[in-house]
Amino acid sequence: MEADTRTEVVLLACGSFNPITNMHMRLFELARDYLHETGKYKVVKGIISPVGDGYQKKGLIEAYHRVAMAVLASESSDWVKVDPWESEQEEWVETAKVVRHHHEELLMSGQCKDEADHVKKGKKRKLGASEGGVSERLLNTAVPELKLLCGADLLESFGTPNPWKEEDITEIVGKYGLVCVTRSGSDAQRFIYQSDLLWKHKKNIHLVNEWITNDISATWIRRALRRAQSVKYLLPEPVLDYIQSHNLYSPDSEEKNADVILAPLQKHANLSK
Ligand SMILES: Nc1ncnc2c1ncn2[C@@H]1O[C@H](COP(=O)(O)OP(=O)(O)OP(=O)(O)O)[C@@H](O)[C@H]1O
Ligand SMILES: NC(=O)c1ccc[n+]([C@@H]2O[C@H](COP(=O)(O)O)[C@@H](O)[C@H]2O)c1
Ligand SMILES: [Zn+2]
Numbered sequence: 001m002e003a004d005t006r007t008e009v010v011l012l013a014c015g016s017f018n019p020i021t022n023m024h025m026r027l028f029e030l031a032r033d034y035l036h037e038t039g040k041y042k043v044v045k046g047i048i049s050p051v052g053d054g055y056q057k058k059g060l061i062e063a064y065h066r067v068a069m070a071v072l073a074s075e076s077s078d079w080v081k082v083d084p085w086e087s088e089q090e091e092w093v094e095t096a097k098v099v100r101h102h103h104e105e106l107l108m109s110g111q112c113k114d115e116a117d118h119v120k121k122g123k124k125r126k127l128g129a130s131e132g133g134v135s136e137r138l139l140n141t142a143v144p145e146l147k148l149l150c151g152a153d154l155l156e157s158f159g160t161p162n163p164w165k166e167e168d169i170t171e172i173v174g175k176y177g178l179v180c181v182t183r184s185g186s187d188a189q190r191f192i193y194q195s196d197l198l199w200k201h202k203k204n205i206h207l208v209n210e211w212i213t214n215d216i217s218a219t220w221i222r223r224a225l226r227r228a229q230s231v232k233y234l235l236p237e238p239v240l241d242y243i244q245s246h247n248l249y250s251p252d253s254e255e256k257n258a259d260v261i262l263a264p265l266q267k268h269a270n271l272s273k
Contacts, residue, residue: 006042008144009035011179012102014086014095015154016057016218017050017066019243020073021235023216024048028080031149031179034208044144046080047102048073054092056263059222059254063087065246072238092263095148096168099176103146110143147206148172152182155205156191158198163264169197177204183213225249 011031017024028046035041050066051057063084070082086098093101155178158169172178182188188207192198198205216234224231226249232240243249261269 004042006040008044009041010045010047010102010106010144010146011043011149012047012049012099012146013149014049014098015051015150016055016060017048017070018057018060018218019066019221019235019239019248020048020070021216021218021221022233023214025073025077025080025236026210026214027149027151027181028077030181030208030210031206032079034206035179041145043079046077046149048080048082049086049098049102050082050084052087052089052092054090054263056092056257056260056266058257058260059219060257061248061253065242065248069239069242072242073236075238076236092267094165094168094264094267096165096171099146099148099172103176106143106146145177147177147179149179150181152180152186152188152191155180155182155188155198159191159195162268163262165268166197170201173198173201173204177206179206179208181208181210183210183215222249222254226251226254 011028013024013027015024032043032046035043048070050063050070051060053060053063064087067082067084067087074080074082083102085101086093158164180188192202192205192207221231221234225243
């Protein structure tokens with residue numbers, strides 16, 4: 001039997017997940033199919049990382065509820081898991097730092113693995129994004145690549161100068177890589193073409209076309225819930241049960257953080273003072 005030489009990949013999705021929807025779970029499935037079809041990658045894990053309360057987005061309910069719902073949603077998957085680390089940080093954490101954290105976790109878990117086992121199996125796995133302060137010991141360890149998974153709207157938000165620092169985009173796209181799920185007719189390709197920075201790293205950006213279009217957004221779901229309209233079949237049933245039993249998403253909850261500036265914008269304003 002031939003050895004599997006594909007590069008192992010872990011997909012990390014960052015966002016509010018307020019609440020998690022069927023489309024969030026579909027993102028992982030679409031991205032995995034795409035990467036497998038290239039013949040070069042083997043997706044070994046998906047991570048959902050809900051943003052912390054410090055993000056201060058309008059209508060953002062408490063992180064423990066968003067994490068609990070994400071855990072319920074992920075129960076239907078055997079490869080996508082929730083990681084609460086980001087949600088547990090007191091202050092909002094830049095996405096580049098979240099990616100760095102998960103990459104370090106991967107390096108640490110790789111360090112503990114019995115390397116000899118891989119050698120025995122004749123498995124030669126490529127090391128993921130690894131330069132930059134990583135010890136020789138870690139460089140010799142087999143670690144999957146970590147890639148940020150997002151929708152086209154997040155990619156396009158890179159173009160708005162305020163919330164994203166150029167060095168963060170460079171780190172995410174240049175060092176790790178991006179898998180972006182886009183809709184047919186979406187302008188993600190043009191967007192990359194129009195950005196010198198993204199164009200430079202285009203080899204690290206995988207655009208996944210979603211042919212079975214699905215426009216579910218958490219904002220639309222919260223709106224329907226406020227109006228007591230049905231959202232059945234738009235999110236996993238256990239998530240819907242959780243929302244109903246905890247009475248989440250009311251006109252009041254939508255007013256949370258209404259008068260507060262989004263954390264990335266605040267941070268940026270402080271830096272440029
Ligand atoms: N329908 C969709 N198609 C493609 N990507 C999506 C879709 N819905 C969400 N995403 C992606 O999922 C990630 C997490 O998104 P987020 O939590 O903001 O969900 P959302 O549905 O966009 O919520 P909101 O409406 O509150 O902004 C982001 O990368 C976002 O681009
Ligand atoms: N500079 C940054 O790192 C930066 C800026 C804006 C949003 N984000 C992240 O993008 C995601 C956006 O989520 P929403 O679409 O729900 O606002 C969040 O995970 C947030 O932390 C990161
Ligand atoms: Zn969003």
